[in-house]
Amino acid sequence: MAGAATRVVRAAGRFVDGTLPVRIRAWDGSEAGATRESGAPVVVLKHRRALRRLLWQPGEMGLAHAYVSGDLDVEGDLQEGLTAMWGLVRDGAVRPRKPGVAELPGLLGSAARLGLLGPRPAPPPEAIRLPRFAKLHSRLRDRAVIHHHYDAGNDFYELILDRNMAYSSGYWADLAAPVTEANLVAAQDAKLDLICRKLGLGEGSRLLDVGCGWGSLPIHAAKHYGAHVRGVTIATEQRDHINQRIRAEGLADRVQVDLVDYRDVPTRIEGYGEFDAVSSIEMGEHVGDGNYPTFASILFGALRPAGRALVQQMSRRPGDHPGGGPFIETYVTPDMVMRPVGDTLTLLQQAGLEVRDVHVMREHYVPTCRAWIATLEANWDRAVALAGERGARMWRLYLVGAALAFEENRMGVDQILLSRPTTTGRSGMPATRATFEPSVESAPAGTSRS
Structure with missing residues (x-):
C-alpha cells in the first residue's frame, strides 16, 4: 500500500500543472515528490489536520494556519524554502489548476482514505479576534x-x-x-x-x-x-x-x-x-x-x-x-x-x-x-x-x-x-x-x- 506522502502527491498533482516543486514527508514517515537531490524544499506534514486546513481554506490562509499551529513545517531554513517556492510560482514553473468534474469522485475518495474529511479546524488562538459589532476603524x-x-x-x-x-x-x-x-x-x-x-x-x-x-x-x-x-x-x-x-x-x-x-x-x-x-x-x-x-x-x-x-x-x-x-x-x-x-x-x-x-x-x-x-x-x-x-x-x-x-x-x-x-x-x-x-x-x- 502506498504511504500517505505518495497519496498526497498524487492528489496534489490534480491541482497543479507541472511537477510538484516540493518533497512531502507525511505523518506516517513516508516521503514522495521532488527528489532530495533537486534541492527542493521538504514540506513536513506532521498531522493530517494540515491537509484538512488546506481543504477548507486552500492557499495562503490554510498554509498559514497549518504552519502556525505546528501541523505543517518546512525542513531547514524557512526563508530559503519560501523564496524557492514563491520563485517557482512567480516564474510560472508551477501553475494552479482546477480539477475537472470527472476528477472530483477520485479526489473525494483520496481525501477519505487519508482521513481528511471532517469539520473545519479552528484557527490557532494567535489569530486576532475583533469585537463583533465594532465598525472598521472605530476607536473600539x-x-x-x-x-x-x-x-x-x-x-x-x-x-x-x-x-x-x-x-x-x-x-x-x-x-x-x-x-x-x-x-x-x-x-x-x-x-x-x-x-x-x-x-x-x-x-x-x-x-x-x-x-x-x-x-x-x-x-x-x-x-x-x-x-x-x-x-x-x-x-x-x-x-x-x-x-x-x-x-x-x-x-x-x-x-x-x-x-x-x-x-x-x-x-x-x-x-x-x-x-x-x-x-x-x-x-x-x-x-x-x-x-x-x-x-x-x-x-x-x-x-x-x-x-x-x-x-x-x-x-x-x-x-x-x-x-x-x-x-x-x-x-x-x-x-x-x-x-x-x-x-x-x-x-x-x-x-x-x-x-x-x-x-x-x-x-x-x-x-x-x-x-x-x-x-x-x-x-x-x-x-x-x-x-x-x-x-x-x-x-x-x-x-x-x-x-x-x-x-x-x-x-x-x-x-x-x-x-x-x-x-x-x-x-x-x-x-x-x-x-x-x-x-x-x-x-x-x-x-x-x-
Whole structure:
C-alpha cells in the first residue's frame, strides 16, 4: 500500500500543472515528490489536520494556519524554502489548476482514505479576534487591533528589536552588510538621525511624534538634538516602556508621552498648532482609507507655518492587496492599508501640506527584517517562553514573509518630507538636500551618536 506522502502527491498533482516543486514527508514517515537531490524544499506534514486546513481554506490562509499551529513545517531554513517556492510560482514553473468534474469522485475518495474529511479546524488562538459589532476603524476596534499586536509584551519586543526599540525600517549604509545586531543598531541610529536632520531639529525644537511606538525617535531627538518632544500612542505597554526610558535617560524635562488617540491630538496636546516639526513613523498605514484625510489634517494643524512633517509609511503597487494579504490581516494588523505612494501624497497635499521630498527605502527593510529574524532564531527558546510555540512560529512566518515581500517589490516603504507653507508661500526648507546627507553633521556640537 502506498504511504500517505505518495497519496498526497498524487492528489496534489490534480491541482497543479507541472511537477510538484516540493518533497512531502507525511505523518506516517513516508516521503514522495521532488527528489532530495533537486534541492527542493521538504514540506513536513506532521498531522493530517494540515491537509484538512488546506481543504477548507486552500492557499495562503490554510498554509498559514497549518504552519502556525505546528501541523505543517518546512525542513531547514524557512526563508530559503519560501523564496524557492514563491520563485517557482512567480516564474510560472508551477501553475494552479482546477480539477475537472470527472476528477472530483477520485479526489473525494483520496481525501477519505487519508482521513481528511471532517469539520473545519479552528484557527490557532494567535489569530486576532475583533469585537463583533465594532465598525472598521472605530476607536473600539482600533484599540483591539493595537492591543493584539503592540501590547504583546515589552519583554518580547525587547528580545527581537535593537536597543532603540525601533519597530520600523532601518537605514543601511551598506545593504550587503551582514545582518548582525551591531549593524542593525547602526541602521536604526542612521534612520533616526536622518529623520531628525530632515525635520531640521536642533536645540529647543518642538516635535510632535504621532504613534511614537516604544519611543525610539522621541528619545533620540531629545538626547542627541536637544528637541522638546511630545509623543502619543494608544498602546499602554508602549507608553509604560517609554516612561521608564525617559526616567532612566534623565529626559523628563524634554520628553512627554501621552496615551492619546491620534483623533484627539488637537484637543489633548498642549501647544497644538505651534510645533516646529511633526513625525509619524509607520503609523499612517493603520488609520485606514476613510480616516486618512483626518489624519493628514491633524499633521497639518499641529505645525506652525513653515514647519516640517515627515511620514514614513509602507506602500503597495497599484492593484496589489492593500492590507498585505490574508495572513497579515488575520494574525498581525487586520485593518492596515498600504496604498500606492502617489495616492498617499495626494491625500497629504489635499490637507494643505507641500510635498518636498520622497525617499524610497524599500530595499532597507529587507536586512532590517532579516536582522530581526536572526535575533528570533538565536533566541528561539526565550521567544517560545514569552510568546508560546505558536506565537513564535507566527512571528517567524510574518518576518520571513515580510522580508521576501519587500525584496520582490510586493511591499514598499517611503519617507515623505513635507512642509506647511506660510500664507505667502514660504516653506522654511533649505535650498538643497545637503543638510539631509549622512556626511553632514547637523546635530548640535558635542552630541554623541552612541
